[in-house]
Amino acid sequence: MDLPKKLRELVEEKSKSLPEDLRDKFVEKVREEYERRLVEAGEPVGLVAAQSISEPTTQLVLKSFHYVGMREFQVALGLPRLLEITDARKRIKEKYMKIHLLDEYKNNREIAEKVARKIVETRVEDIMEKMEFDILDNSIAIYLDKKYLEKIGLTFEGVYNILKRRLKKFEVEKKGNKIIITAKNLKPKELYILKENIKKIQISGIRGIRQVHLQKEGEEWVIYTNGSNLREVMRIPEIDYRKVFTNDIHEIAKVLGIEAARRVILEEMIKIFETYGLRIDYRHFSIVADVLTWYGEFMGITRYGVIAEKASTLSRAAFEIPIKNFINSAMLGLEDDVSSVIDNLLVNQIIPLGTGVFEVYYKRREK
Amino acid sequence: MVTEVYIDSIFVGYVEDPKDFVNKFKEIRAKGQLPKFANIYFNEEKNIIEINLRKGRILRPLIVVKNGKPLLTQEHIEKLRKGEIKWSDLEKEGIIEWVDPAEEENLYVALYPEDLTEEHTHLELSPLTIFGILTSLVPYSNHNQSARLNRGMRTQKQAHSVYLTNFWQRFDTDISILYYPQEPIVRTFSHNLFRNADRIGQNVIIAVMTQEGYNMEDAIIINRGSIERGIFRSSYFRKYEVERIKYPGGLQDEITIPSQDVYLYKGADKYKYLEEDGIVHVEAYVDEYDVLVGKVSPPKFLSAFGEYTTAGTVKKDTSMLVRFEEKGYVDSVVITESPSGNMLIKIRLRDIRIPEIGDKFSVRHGQKGVVGMIVDESDMPWTASGLKPDIIFSPFGIPARLTIGLLLEILGGKVGALNGRFIDGTPWFGEKEEDLRKELLSLGFMESGEETMYNPLTGEEFKVKIYVGSVYYLRLKYMAENKLHARALGPVTLLTKQPTEGKSREGGLRWGEMENEVLAAHGASLLLREAFSSDDVIVPICENCGSIAVEDDIHHKIYCPVCGETDKIASIKTSYAFLLLVRELISLGIWPRFKVKYKFEK
Known part of the structure; x- marks a missing residue:
């Protein structure tokens, strides 16, 4: 070799x-x-990886939350984050992005602030002072906060135009410092729903990013966001799209592909244990990352994820909900060739690992 | 604005001036015209007055303070001391008030008399009132972390002791009686009140040092010489009860030595300690499964089928046996009557328990540990005066747990032992550390409590001075002899044919999920198979249809329930638990079929 x-x-x-x-x-x-x-044939690398990761996990403090550089964010770290990754949770504790600017802008605070303002999602409910609701006229009046509008670089006219464009079905007119929306045919209940929907209308920024924080790391200005939208953020020209990071692995898998997701899983898991001063060989994590991603999508080690993809009925039944698994397999008339470790343990046969990988036959010498 | 008044949460009326009402209430209560345990609480936020009379409130006494001066004077204390007045007189005079948590909200309580100001309404009797009974028994507990105090308090409840002086007349289960209980040298004021707490341990000489690594991880080393002299020796008692039950139809159990034809007869050897009346004789030394009381039960009409098939109905031996892995002397036998009128035999077994490796010991500060080694007296380190410690305690237990109270107790114990007096270790008010050190110096010892010690293995002087002193040690009820258990073959459970669980059922030790992963990770697949083969069975399988064949032992034939009699029957070796799973699936309506392949076929 x-x-x-x-x-x-x-x-x-x-x-x-x-x-x-x-x-x-x-x-x-x-x-x-x-x-x-080198690893030899029959070496149970998966089991060794599981033990090598789970033993240090017992030393992690349960339910500890650390902050990623800022006090407003409560990002899951430690064991909760590890569970988020291995279970492939779609709803994670707090999504965040770390955005680097291009080299020519990165030391410029003004540009960073401008970009940050551009990114943050502003809805009607953020810029309005109050909202009035008139059942007699079937109309909704929005009072805008002009000082706040100026601060974030929007104009009254601009907001009006956006609302007019978004609410084509209804009459939208401006009167002094308020915008009046009239919906003639709506019942009061529907009007109420409309009011709630208008509040959610996006005026500027990128959808999903609710808060932005600037942070100086060395000489460089880095933007941290609360919420994540990888596809849109990468389109901003001032941003170094190669360095954008999000902790939503599903989104990475969707936008950048499964290989990128695998890489992020690996790095995130190493980071979890490094913060506690625990050093584990990266090969163990790489096996976990492979298992989580090798079906082509990011799947957790749950009964709906990787386990559901197992071919063997006995293996699936040994994990969770045995009766359902047996009945479903019986209806389909499935066969189980009893080839995995857990299957062989169930029927108490020699497991196909280590010394059980091979069989020795002796050919009797013929006289 | 009026204030609502509630008595025990029931609305009774309104008051216009709540503060005046509360004051008048208290005045009347002090005069004795209202019950002394009635409490009043003015809630300013909700603007209501609550009067509480119901049971179950936690009350505590406080000294009433007026104009910054406590009503309790030196005069009262002198009179109390002489016995002229009593506590109840102080209550009647309104000097002491019983206060519940709600009323306390309105009060301003001073901890010490020095802290009193004009605003204070009450004075604490003593800061010691924050302790419970057991916690107050820990000397110098104000120097300990509260968590340690909590644990030290709990260990006192588990100590070998003389829990009652009439223990030899009682039949209690799982009791240990200490042979030579001692009073602690370092005491608190509570020891004068709770005399039972004086009989829970012994004063031992300890050296705070390491020795050959046998006291790592909280273990302690005990001097064999001390054990031979009787340190922490105790008796262990266990109770056995047999009831002669009457059955419907005039039948009843018979207390006798069973004859050989009785079903489940255990062999003559097991009955050898029984007297003619079928009860074991006193001071007999019995071992596990020896019969204590011979009992024969009449055949039950609805009992197991096998009992009366061969030779009609047969009586059954239901003798009381000594428990598995236990032994001892029969201490006492009593024949009485049970509440239901049946004859009741109570037997108490006594066993001597000498400290051994694995027994648990503790001090009163929550520093508990097991015996790691018993060292010959000749191998114990000695001090310049030739003193050899009873126990060697590891110093590594102290920095993380910060039980400074223990260190002070060692010092106090040393002074007390040398001077022949008790040391007052009451928290906050006990003898001061500086005084103890000065006294130790005057006795000709080093002020720090340390002593020069010599290495028993080489005879050389240790380079460091060792902290030596006397401390009150407790032997806790967890003993290695009660826990030690192992088995090779033994009983199995009926359902799964796997070994039973637990010491009392002669159970096996579980080879669990994590242990199995360890073997799998090492690739030791054959050993793994062996570890799980406690319930191996050989199952006949029909090769045609794959269903489990039926083994008919009476007609000596094997047949398939589907294909009938056939030659094509294969035997497979699997675990009974899996067979059980297959049968349960069959009961669900699923028909699992086996595809059998011969091992040596290619």
């Missing part, structure tokens, strides 16, 4: 200082040692 490229180069460089007759021997010795350290 050949050595990996990096190791080969290192060996070549080191062997130069050796006398010539020893060089081949040296290379041979390194290869021998390397081969001995």
Whole structure:
């Protein structure tokens, strides 16, 4: 077997200082040692990974929340975050993004602020002072907060135009510092629903990003957001799209593909244990990351995720809800070839791992 | 604006001036015209007055303060001391008030007399009133962390002791009586009130040091010489009860030595300690499964089928046996009557318990540990005066737990033992550390309480001085002999054919899920199979249809319930638990079929 490229180069460089007759021997010795350290056939790498990760997990403090540099965000770290990843949860504790600017803008606070203002989602409910509700005229009056509008760089006219465009079915007119929306045919109950919907209308920014914080990291200004929308954020020209980070792995898998998601899973898991000063070989995490992503989408280790994809009925039944699994398999008339570890444990046969991988046959010598 | 008044949460009326009303209420109560446990509480936020009379409130006495001066004077205390007046007189005079948590909200209570100001309404009797009975028994507890105090309090309840002086007349289960109980040298004021707490341990000489690593992780090392002299020796008692039950139809149990033809006869050897009346004789040394009371029950009409098939109805031996892995002397036998009028035999077994490796010990500060090693007296380190400690205590237990009270108790115990007096270790008011140190110095010892010690293995002097002193140790009820258990073969449960669980059922030790993963991770698949083969069965399988074949032992044939008699029957080895699963699936209406392949076929 050949050595990996990096190791080969290192060996070549080191062997130069050796006398010539020893060089081949040296290379041979390194290869021998390397081969001995490789995982052998039948080595239960998954089990070793599970044990290597779960033992340090018992040392993690349960339910501890750390802050990612700012006090407004309560991002799950530690064990809760590990569970979010391995269960592939869609609703995570707090989504956040870390946005770097392009090299030419990154030290400029003004541009960073401008970008931050552009990113943050502003809804009608954020810019209005109050909302009036008139059942007699079937109309809704919105009073806008002009000071706040100025602060975030919007105009009364602009908001009016957006509302007019979004509410084409209804009459939209402006009167002094208020915008009046009249809906003639609506019943009071429907009007109430309309009012709630108008509150949610987006005026500017990127959908899903509710808060933005600027943070100076070294010389660079970095934007942290509360909420996540990877696809839209990457389109902003001032942003270095190669460095955008979000902790929503489902979104990464959707926008950047499953390989990117795998990479993020790996790095996030390493980060969890590093914050506690626990060092675990990355190969263990890479197996977990592979398991979570190898069906082509990000799937958790739950009965709806990876376990549901298992072919063996016994394996699925051993995990959770056995009766349902047995009945479903019986209806389909499924076969189980009893090939995995858990299946063989159930029927108390030799498990196909380690010494159970191979069988030895002795051919009797014929006389 | 009027204030609502409630008595025990029931509305009774209105008051115009609530503060005046409360004051008048208290005045009348002090005069004794209202019950002394009646409490009044003015809730200013809700503007209501609550008067509480009901049971179950926690009340505590406080000294009433008027104009910054407590009503209790030195005069009263002198009179109390002489016995001229009593506590109840103070209550009647309105000097002491009983206050509940609600009333306390309106009060301003001073902890010490020095802190009193004009605004204060009450004075605490003593800061010690925050302790419960057991917590107040811990000396120098004000120097400990509260969590340690909590634990130290709990260990006192688990100590071997003389819990009652008539223990030899009682039949209590799982009781240990300490042979040589001692009063603690370092005491608190509560020891004068609660005399039972004086009999829960022994004063031992301890050295705070490590020795050969046998006291790591909270373990302690005990001197064998001390054990031979009787330190922490105790008796363990267990009670057995047998009732002679009357059955419907005039039948009843018979207390006798069973004859050989009785069903479940246990062999003559097991009945050898029984006297003619079928009850074991006093001071007999019995071992596990020896018979204590021979009892024969009449055949039950609706009992198991097998009992009366072979030779008609047969009586059954239901003798009382000594429990599994227990032994001891028969201490006492009593024949009485049960509440239902049946004859009741109570037997008490006594067993001597000498401290051994694995027994649990503790001090009163929550520093508990098991015996890690029993060292010969010749191998114990000794001080310059030749003193050898009874117990070697690890110093690593102290920095994280911060039980400074223990260190002070060691110091106080040393002074008390040397001077032949008790040391008052009452929290806040006990003897001061500086005084103890000065006294120790005057006795010719180092002020710090440390002493020069010599290594028993080499005879050399230790480079460091060792902290030596006397401390009150407790032996806790958790003993290795009660816990030790192992088995090779033994009973199995009926349903799964797997070994039973628990010591009392002679159970096996569980090879759990995590243990199985360890073997799997090592690739030791054959060992793993063996570890799980406690319920292995050989199952005949029909090769045609794959269903479980029926083994008919009476006609010596195997047949398939579907295909009938056939030659194609394969035997597979699997766990009974899996077979059970398959049968339960069959009962669900699922027909699992096996596809059998011969192992050596290619």
